[in-house]
Amino acid sequence: MKGSLIIVGFFALGILFGVTDIIPVEATEGNIDFYALCALMCCVGISIGNDSEILTKFRTLDRRMMVLPILTILGTLGGSALASLMLDGRRLADCIAIGSGMGYYSLSSIFITQYRGAELGTIALLANIIREVATLLLAPLMARFLGPMAPITSGGATTMDTTLPIITRSSGEEYVVLSLFHGALTDFSVPFLVTFFCSL
Secondary structure, rough: OOHHHHHHHHHHHHHHHHHHHOOOOHHHHOOHHHHHHHHHHHHHHHEEEEEHHHHHHHOOOOHHHHHHHHHHHHHHHHHHHHHHOOOOOOOOOHHHHHHOOOOHHHHHHHHHHHHHHHHHHHHHHHHHHHHHHHHHHHHHHHHHOOOHHHHHHHHHHHHOOOOOOOOOOOOOOOHHHHHHHHHHHHHHHHHHHHHHHHOO
């Protein structure tokens, strides 16, 4: 929860800097967002590569549980498509691109901003932050009333990092490996799905 609030705080600080012209417009022109994205992808690769036990953990996973990330992705895309029917003036592809962020707000919002503009990128950022915060706040209720895998599907790509502790407490230690696998696979899908739907 603290990490999410820090991200929201930096987002608000960025808006303040933009509105008050503290940072000159010339300083933000060019490919600064592309270089930030490259640095972010490098950090993600380092964090996964540093975990020497991650492959060993995945080998212990029940084969039937491996479909959970696929079902999460399909459910998210389907829900985003349904949401587009209720939003006037929004293209189906744009709504699905936002949903394709799977809670990975930093990566998806940069991609969407590059492809579709700052307005849609901001919406993507907020939608994915809300997904993560909702998981952090509602995981105990979801696990109790909807089953132990509900917080995992709700968390999307965040289940291998920020929402893992609350999922472990709510669903139980036996779901840690599934949560890591789910987060890694949905995380991996984000750049491909977002760029695909943004290009439509």
